[in-house]
Amino acid sequence: MLPIVKPALGIAPEIINDPRIAEHFKRGLRVYSGIKEDVYVPSFMPDSSIVQQLNLDERDIVVTIRPPASEAHYHNPDSDKLFARVIEVLGHTLGVRMIILPRNEKTQKDYIHRTWPRWCKEGKIIIPDRVVDGLNLIWHSDLVISGGGTMNREAAALGIPVYSIFRGTLGAVDKYLAERGRLIMIETQEDVESKIRLVKRRKKPEENFGDSVALKQIMTAIGEVIEDRSVS
Template identity: 30%
Template sequence: MSVLFDLDMPKWALFFLPIIKELKKQNVNVIITSRGGEDYSELNKVLDLYKLDYISIGKYGGASLEGKLKASIDRQIKLIEIVKKYNVKVVVSGSVVDINRVAFGLGVKVINFYDMPLKGYNNNLQLALPQIKLSIPLSTKVFKPFVVPTDIYLNLGLVKDQVIEYHFLDPLIWLKDFTPDINYIKKEIPEIDFNKKIIVIREEEFKASYVQNQYPYFYKVIDSLQNLDINLIIIPRYEAAHLKEKFKKAIVLEKKIILQHLLAFSDLFIGGGGTINIEATYFGVPVISTRSFISHYDKFLIDNALMWHSNDKDEILHLTKKLLSKKTTQKAKEVYSKMEVDIDMFVNEIIK
């Protein structure tokens, strides 16, 4: 039996890795494809970092809608040949439009995962992400975390038997067995002064189809923070060069490292992303989310006092001073200890 995992973001490499390992133990032929062209190298760098074999197909398409569309059409044509070549029976993805369209068109079983179907948490389908509209309705099965209501998927055309709930936030699948190593960070980022506080910052994925604008206040926050007597570390979302030029007092990461080690020893995380924000909360690091909307899992973390949200420069700076010395380690243990990862459940649902 051949199962194809199609990846479009680094997160899915981490999420699917334990599932892939278990499938291989059961002699399932696993093929991994990535959307990691020259215009978006982050995914392939992560796959290389974790020594995963993969086939890189197509490219991201850039920030424009036309560019994304043309890249998607070209990639679908190439994926058709891969599915046929390996006689794929099941495709698994984080709701990647390309492979969903190809698999559905070829009559191949489609299994989707996605923890953020809407740009918000009020279950308004008008806020559904573009890729969700183009993928979820084609699903044979959908897996979703407990924080996302089932009704969203039912309103997208599925029935209850197709929607399978799991009882954890996505990063727990790779963090539950992770052991932070401070020596790894000392080696990879020797510029860090561990006698000072560490603030880590990540941009929003502003080229993504679900993000409307790149907000200037975010960079004004960085400009203010770099004058503090701290370690200010910026994780670029895309290119690093302009960040190094603009923020000369900050440490701008240019090479791919295992970021979880850094997060574990940070004092505060400020980010416009999703997955990495959750990861930081797992380690008891206070998180200020600067994303342009609040997702279902953001709302869960905010309600549990592990995350704060703001799109205002002055408020973010105020929260920074307030939270910089207030680790949330105990609260994080309480919240995450109630979650359970069941790899066998995923594997059984994929192959049955």
């Protein structure tokens, strides 16, 4: 719901360049390159302490997995089937460690422990017992598989291979990322084995993600509004 007072300027990702939205702002709508995660991700700095915190082995292929949002109104049960298939395939693959981030304690976490108790006990599946820095975890992963949401977009912004098992109606951002090869959609059981590449990623602790073009564009737009107001 847009505010009663008409703001001076609207700022949105380039994929939301809608004239109908622009009408609600005095100066219209300015867009920036990429997605909102491209605004803040370039300032990210890796922290290697998470390797010890989660007892990871540098030789393993680390896969971070976010289950589908099973309680959301937009949930499609096909996502759950893909999630289960992902766990089965990765669980039977040597040298793979799965870090699973359940969306809730009562249902998903219990389900994972009940369904794959041996892998949980052996450490093949790791469910962090405390909150972890999402960006840092993604960066220390070799790939990400998620039921949708921020984790997919942040992985794409970091340049980490990311696969979506979301089977609901695809949003504009996911379409944008998929069209540009920044997000790979897993749509069938067969896709789990044919599309997901379990490969070690070369990580550079000193990696520089560069300046945020999106942030510069936003600051320029805001600066123009401030300058015009000061002149008037």
